[in-house]
Amino acid sequence: MAKNFVQDGRLLDYINNTGAAIASGQVVAIGAVLGVAMDDIAEGESGVIAIEGVFTVPKVSGAVIGQGQPLTWDVSAKAFDDAAATAATGDITGPTAFAAEAAGNGATSLAVKFTGVPGTVKA
Structure with a gap:
């Protein structure tokens, strides 16, 4: 194994500095x-975040989403919406x-399939 290997990139170590506890299964923005x-x-502790894989997560109830459709967080x-929704600051x-x-x-x-690829944070 390469001497410079750190960890499998599908799972990342994460220090929770959000100001609140994070529950298992909760979507996290890094x-x-x-x-x-x-x-x-x-809060203040370290845990593991999966940035790749398929997980069942919250969805905006009024959104109509097709398989393979890009999403807006x-x-x-604290839920996914369809990509046609107008993104607000921080989405x-x-x-x-x-x-x-x-x-x-x-x-x-x-x-939802999480890809590990960076998206765009609405300013």
Whole structure:
């Protein structure tokens, strides 16, 4: 193994400095990359975030999303919306996640493929 190997890039060590505890399964923004907490992470503690994989996560209930569609992470709703939604300050758009399944109006969750690729944070 290479002497400069640090860790598998699909899982990243993360120090929670958000001001609140992070629950296992919660979507976490690391800059412009989205991931999912693998365990509960107390404020100030270290944990593991998966930045690649498919996870069932919250969805804006009124959004109609097709499989393979790019998504917007709505930071205020703490849920994914369709890419046609107008992004607000702090929302993350772009290739960091896409719909792994279709989800219609009224659904409050959907399977999302996290790619590990940085998106764009709306300024």
